[in-house]
Amino acid sequence: MILFKRNEFRGFTLIEVLIAMTILAIVSAIAYPSYRDNVRRGNRAEVRGLLLENAQFMERFFTENSSYLQTAAAVPVPPVLPNLVSPRGATGSKVNYNISFRAVPALSVTTFAIQAVPTNGMATDACATLTINSLGQQGTVGSLKDGMTTETCWAK
Numbered sequence: 001m002i003l004f005k006r007n008e009f010r011g012f013t014l015i016e017v018l019i020a021m022t023i024l025a026i027v028s029a030i031a032y033p034s035y036r037d038n039v040r041r042g043n044r045a046e047v048r049g050l051l052l053e054n055a056q057f058m059e060r061f062f063t064e065n066s067s068y069l070q071t072a073a074a075v076p077v078p079p080v081l082p083n084l085v086s087p088r089g090a091t092g093s094k095v096n097y098n099i100s101f102r103a104v105p106a107l108s109v110t111t112f113a114i115q116a117v118p119t120n121g122m123a124t125d126a127c128a129t130l131t132i133n134s135l136g137q138q139g140t141v142g143s144l145k146d147g148m149t150t151e152t153c154w155a156k
Helices: 014-065 148-155
Strands: 095-102 112-116 130-133 138-141
Touching: 014 095, 014 112, 014 130, 138 148
Parallel strands: none
Antiparallel strands: 095 112, 112 130, 130 138
């Protein structure tokens, strides 16, 4: 009995590799923009929470001092907010939003606004700058893009 040894080829053909790469490219083209949108929405949700925490801090400060400004100095100054960047504690290029206090009108002791200005990776965000004021009104500053409205920016 004579046994013939077959030549066995292992591996992939060029056509199989090209088909796999094409499928991977199509899936990536669909999935990556969706992933980026979800990351942006998550970053926006985090900064909204920090803005609300800062607004609650300001209300507690007002309850104790009858003013949104510290008046111990010759010139009234706003108190230091507990959250100045988003994500909390980030530094350098990891900062997505810079959070700041502003009295409305300037040096008002009875009103305030807190704003979150997008920076670094969020600088081109469709919602621009998010704001909240002493009346609890949530808003945006700047031109909104991609069909976003103030309501959708604060909801998504």
